[in-house]
Every structure is written in structure tokens, then in C-alpha cells.
Amino acid sequence: MIEVNPQDYDIVLKIKDESDIAVSRQMAKNFAQKMNFSLADVTKIATAVSELARNIYRYAKEGYIYIREKEAGPEKAITIEILACDEGPGIENVELAVSGGYTTSERSLGLGLAGIRRLMDSFHIESEVGKGTAVIVEKRRHAY
Amino acid sequence: MKSKVVPTIKLYDYLLVPIQIELDDNTVERLQMQILHEIHENDVRGIIIDVSMVDVIDSYISFVLSETAGMAKAMGCHTVICGIQPQVALTLAQMGIRLKDIITARSLEDAIDILDELD
Numbered sequence: 001m002i003e004v005n006p007q008d009y010d011i012v013l014k015i016k017d018e019s020d021i022a023v024s025r026q027m028a029k030n031f032a033q034k035m036n037f038s039l040a041d042v043t044k045i046a047t048a049v050s051e052l053a054r055n056i057y058r059y060a061k062e063g064y065i066y067i068r069e070k071e072a073g074p075e076k077a078i079t080i081e082i083l084a085c086d087e088g089p090g091i092e093n094v095e096l097a098v099s100g101g102y103t104t105s106e107r108s109l110g111l112g113l114a115g116i117r118r119l120m121d122s123f124h125i126e127s128e129v130g131k132g133t134a135v136i137v138e139k140r141r142h143a144y
Numbered sequence: 145m146k147s148k149v150v151p152t153i154k155l156y157d158y159l160l161v162p163i164q165i166e167l168d169d170n171t172v173e174r175l176q177m178q179i180l181h182e183i184h185e186n187d188v189r190g191i192i193i194d195v196s197m198v199d200v201i202d203s204y205i206s207f208v209l210s211e212t213a214g215m216a217k218a219m220g221c222h223t224v225i226c227g228i229q230p231q232v233a234l235t236l237a238q239m240g241i242r243l244k245d246i247i248t249a250r251s252l253e254d255a256i257d258i259l260d261e262l263d
Binding site: 018019021022025026029039040042043044046047050051054100107108109111112114115116118119 | 166167168169170199200201202203204206207208211229230231232234235238239240241
């Protein structure tokens with residue numbers, strides 16, 4: 001799985017309780033606002049983090065969300081990177097989980113991962129059954 | 145009944161639910177129970193959920209709101225959501241989330257008009 005050095009990140013959030021989902025959403029929102037993202041993008045980022053945090057809480061019981069600001073690509077665009085990782089059960093069929101409308105959970109639309117992918121500019125997932133899951137997403141800040 | 149998650153207002157035969165708090169999973173689940181109890185106790189014909197102060201609605205919150213509307217429907221009650229912020233609408237649509245069983249309105253006045261026309 002992905003090696004993480006927490007010192008490389010601006011925000012480290014531990015997801016352990018249900019209330020941590022709302023906390024992580026709020027933290028992501030504040031950070032994206034501070035980075036001067038548009039209101040629409042702040043909302044998309046906060047929503048994506050909310051989905052990631054819920055997946056951790058629901059399927060892995062606990063895990064971490066790391067957030068940082070970075071420059072991406074040759075044009076050095078200001079970008080927010082969010083990494084969500086856990087050592088939970090992993091996802092058996094990643095393609096199916098990301099396709100949307102599929103869920104193993106009862107009270108769910110099954111749109112979490114598919115939705116995150118649509119909201120963000122880049123989406124990368126690694127998962128291994130019995131080992132855990134890591135999702136990395138990015139969103140570039142657009143110039144106005 | 146235990147203390148209310150959201151203070152509600154009875155208006156005509158309708159129950160007005162202005163959400164002005166951060167919706168975490170537990171809160172939205174308790175709100176669902178609260179609304180169902182209030183429909184039962186107050187003989188409500190329509191619910192108006194005002195989300196103009198809510199700045200993030202994710203897939204689970206949408207799911208519970210739709211589920212609540214479905215339950216209210218089973219009790220003979222329509223559910224209208226009003227005041228969805230533009231960036232929230234954008235996010236929901238991009239994620240592919242549909243608010244099942246829910247009527248949407250632009251404003252509170254609009255919501256009342258819609259409910260008046262329904263019966």
C-alpha cells in the first residue's frame with residue numbers, strides 16, 4: 001500500500017467516530033476556502049471529503065485523511081490533494097465499486113466513489129482485500 | 145419524545161423544518177425520527193424542509209432525506225425541500241444524486257404554493 005509521511009501534509013484527520021465525518025468535511029471546506037477555491041469547488045471538495053470519511057468509518061472503522069496544497073503539472077497549478085487511507089477489509093471489485101450504483105451497504109446510494117470521481121479532477125484508488133484501501137484525489141484551482 | 149434536533153414550526157397543515165445546524169449522520173437520522181413523530185402527532189399534510197443554510201449535502205444526507213420523504217409519503221404526507229444552494233445543486237447533480245420522492249421548490253413561499261395545489 002501507499003507509504004505516507006504525515007509531515008508532508010497540511011492537515012491530518014483521524015476518522016474513528018461518526019462525528020469525525022462532519023469534522024473532516026468542515027476542515028476540508030475551511031482549507032479549500034483558505035486556498036481561494038471558488039465556492040462551487042469548495043463545496044465539491046467538502047462533499048468529496050465527506051464521502052471519503054464516511055467510507056472509512058463505515059467499512060474500515062478507522063483510518064486517516066491527509067490534505068495538502070501542492071503545485072501540479074508543468075504549469076504549476078495550485079492543487080489540493082486529498083489522500084484517504086485505511087487498513088480495512090479492502091474492496092473486492094474496485095471497478096464495480098467505482099462505477100456507481102453499486103453498494104455492499106444497506107443504507108447507501110452506492111454513489112460515493114463514483115461521485116467523488118466526478119467531482120474531482122483526478123482520482124486514483126488502490127485496494128487490496130484484507131489489507132486496506134487508499135484513495136487519492138486532486139482538484140486544481142482555476143484561474144479567474 | 146426526546147428533545148428536538150431541529151426546532152420546527154407548524155404552519156397551516158404543514159410542518160416547517162428549517163435546518164440551520166451542521167448535518168452529521170447521527171443528526172440527520174435523529175431528524176428523520178423527529179419528523180415522522182411530528183407528522184403522527186400533529187396531523188401534518190406536508191413537510192417543508194428548508195436547506196438554505198446547509199452548505200454541504202452528500203450522498204448519505206441525500207439518501208436519508210429521500211428515505212424520510214418516502215416514509216412521510218407512506219403516512220400520507222408530501223415532502224418539499226426548498227432553498228438548495230446553487231453550489232449544492234451543482235454538486236448533487238454532478239455526483240448523479242437524485243432526490244427521490246422529494247418535491248423541490250425555490251423558496252418557502254413557492255413550497256407552500258406547491259403544497260396548496262397538491263390537495
